[in-house]
Amino acid sequence: MAAIQRNFVPLPKSATPARIQTNAELYDFALDAGDMALLDGLDRDKEGAVTWNPVDAE
Secondary structure, three states: OHHHHOOOOOOOOOOOHHHHHHHHOOOOOOOOHHHHHHHHHOOOHHHHOOOOOHHHOO
16 A cells, blocks of 8 residues: 555556455555654665666666
């Protein structure tokens, strides 16, 4: 949900119909400002990246 509140587009994937439905039901709540601030506090920029970003490749 945090990704959507930050205007990022997450790409959920599932082959299970029930999980596909659950993935689509994420618009009925929002994280409050305190929770978003906690998540922002976890950011370690590139040092904490868990995926490869081709923009950062040299």
